[in-house]
Amino acid sequence: MGADPLAALLPLIKCNIQNISAKGLAGALTGPAERNDVNTVRKHLDLLDGKERAVYILLTEKLAELAGEKHQERDYSELLTLLKDNR
Amino acid sequence: MGADPLAALLPLIKCNIQNISAKGLAGALTGPAERNDVNTVRKHLDLLDGKERAVYILLTEKLAELAGEKHQERDYSELLTLLKDNR
Numbered sequence: 001m002g003a004d005p006l007a008a009l010l011p012l013i014k015c016n017i018q019n020i021s022a023k024g025l026a027g028a029l030t031g032p033a034e035r036n037d038v039n040t041v042r043k044h045l046d047l048l049d050g051k052e053r054a055v056y057i058l059l060t061e062k063l064a065e066l067a068g069e070k071h072q073e074r075d076y077s078e079l080l081t082l083l084k085d086n087r
Numbered sequence: 088m089g090a091d092p093l094a095a096l097l098p099l100i101k102c103n104i105q106n107i108s109a110k111g112l113a114g115a116l117t118g119p120a121e122r123n124d125v126n127t128v129r130k131h132l133d134l135l136d137g138k139e140r141a142v143y144i145l146l147t148e149k150l151a152e153l154a155g156e157k158h159q160e161r162d163y164s165e166l167l168t169l170l171k172d173n174r
Contacts (some may be wrong), residue, residue: 017101
């Protein structure tokens, strides 16, 4: 992520917090878990290890559960199984 | 936390993000892990279960490691052992 990952991440984090304030958690939800993008989540898992990988899996499971409540027409079971099998 | 946990948490989250912007991660660090407050962390563990407990443990381990770099005169080994034994 270059020399200063914090400087790269802070604008994204601030934007997320503003969206959550305005739209609530489910309304602000974006990203690969919400899009049911199993291939991107698999690539993220390949790039992570240790505590970061374990936290990613647990939080992405929470996001996929929230996404499943938001988009009841979508089937998140492949994504949830991928995450559970990699715990 | 009352009727709207998100409304209670958002001001704390925004304040944290502002502090991290101004002081960096280690400079902005506060809370029981940074204070080496093992009893409070033990109470939090007693109140949590499931994914929330697993995420709390992993993130608090990261915080205690960062706190150990910030306060090299403090011994965080009891806190780190408590967290590891509860994984």
